[in-house]
Amino acid sequence: MATTMQPASAESTKSLINYRTSGGVAVIEMCDPPANTYTYEMNRQLDDAILKARMDNDVYVILLTGAGDKFFSAGANIKMLASVDPTFKYYFCLHANETLLRLEHTPKLVIAAINGHCVGGGLEIAMAADIRIARKDAGKIGLPEVNLGVLPGTGGTQRLSRLVGKSKAIELMVTGNTFSFEEAQELGIVNDIYEREGFAESVMEYALQFCPPNKAAKAVGRIKRSVQTGWEIPLESALAVERENQQLLFQSEDAKEGLAAYVEKRPAEFKAK
Numbered sequence: 001m002a003t004t005m006q007p008a009s010a011e012s013t014k015s016l017i018n019y020r021t022s023g024g025v026a027v028i029e030m031c032d033p034p035a036n037t038y039t040y041e042m043n044r045q046l047d048d049a050i051l052k053a054r055m056d057n058d059v060y061v062i063l064l065t066g067a068g069d070k071f072f073s074a075g076a077n078i079k080m081l082a083s084v085d086p087t088f089k090y091y092f093c094l095h096a097n098e099t100l101l102r103l104e105h106t107p108k109l110v111i112a113a114i115n116g117h118c119v120g121g122g123l124e125i126a127m128a129a130d131i132r133i134a135r136k137d138a139g140k141i142g143l144p145e146v147n148l149g150v151l152p153g154t155g156g157t158q159r160l161s162r163l164v165g166k167s168k169a170i171e172l173m174v175t176g177n178t179f180s181f182e183e184a185q186e187l188g189i190v191n192d193i194y195e196r197e198g199f200a201e202s203v204m205e206y207a208l209q210f211c212p213p214n215k216a217a218k219a220v221g222r223i224k225r226s227v228q229t230g231w232e233i234p235l236e237s238a239l240a241v242e243r244e245n246q247q248l249l250f251q252s253e254d255a256k257e258g259l260a261a262y263v264e265k266r267p268a269e270f271k272a273k
Contacts, residue, residue: 017045018067019052024060024211025204026053030125031067035074038121040092047099054106060217060272061207062106064129065113065200066122070139072112075120078148096121096154100128104228107221109210113203114138114190119178120145124152127159127189130224133206134181134190135199141189142178162231163188216254217272222246 016039018029028049030036038046053059066072076096081089103110112129117139124143126132134141143152143160151157152173161169164187184190194202210220222245230238249255253273261268 014041015045016042017049019049021056021059022204023208024058024217025063025207026056026059026061027063027065027204028053029065029067030073032077033068035071035117036066036068036122037074037077038096038125039077039080040095043092043096043099047095047102050099050102050106054102054108057272060108060211060220062103062108062110063113063203063207064103064110064125065115065203069115069135071116071122072114072118072139073122073125074117075122075124076154093153096124100125100155103128107225108217109207109220109224111203111207113200114141114181115199117141119143120152121154121156123189124154124156124159127163128155132190133203134184134193136181136193136196138181138196138199140178141181141184142176143173144176144178146174146176160189212254212270212272213268214270216249216252216258216268216270218252218254219249219258222249 016030016032018027018031020027026049028046030038030042030046032038032042050062053062076092081092084092109131110129112126112132114126114132114134115138116135118126118134118141120143123141143156145152145156152160157169157173160172163169164172168187181190181193185193209215211217226238226242226245229241233241254268254270257270258268
C-alpha cells in the first residue's frame, strides 16, 4: 500500500519560509536554522510562496535566499529521510521536483542569492533559478549525495548537466566533492560573486533593475519563457514559441513605449503593461 505523505506535526504550524515584497521584488527566504534544510512541509510552504509571487501582478522578480549568513541551504533534511520508508522518499522527491519546475515555469525572473553553503538539494534549488549570485567567501557548493549512497534526486543530474555539460557533471557528482564559488563561476554554475559586506542590498539592487520603470517586465518574463520552453524541443518548434511570445509583446504598451522612446531619443518609462 502506498504511503501517504504527512508532514511532522511540529512542522505543520511552523513558518519555514519567510515571504516579503519590496519594489516589485518578492523575497522568498528558506528559514530552518542552522542549515536551512528542507522537509516536505518546507516544500509545501515554498510551493505556496512561488504561487503567491506568480499570481501577484505587482511582483516582477523573485529573489530566493536562505536565512542567516552561513547557509543558503544544505539540502534535504537527512534525519527525516533516514526515518521514513522508500515510498515516502519517492513522493517527497516527486513533490520537490514539481515545486522546482513551477519555479522554472513562472514567467518572472528568478534570482538565487547564495549567501552561504549551497550543497546537495540546496544547489538543486539554486539551479532552478534563472540567475545565481553568490556571496564572496561565504561557503562551498556542490552535489555530494553520492557519499550518502544516493544521487541528486530533485533535478540535480539533469540541471547540472545542462549547465556544465554531460562529462563534467558526471565527474562532479560521482566524486561528490564540494568546491568554491569561484570554481562554480568558472564552470558556469554561478553567474556572479558579490562582496560579503552589503550582499543582500547589492542583490536587491540588481533585482530591481528588472522591474518597471527600468525594464519591460513582460519582455523579461517572455524571454525566460521562450528559453525555458524552447530548450528541450526541436529548433523549428522553439522558433515558433519565440515568435508567439514576440507577437504577444508587440501588442503590449511597453513595446510601444520602448520603440517610441528609442525614436524620440529618450529613456523609456515601462509600466509592465
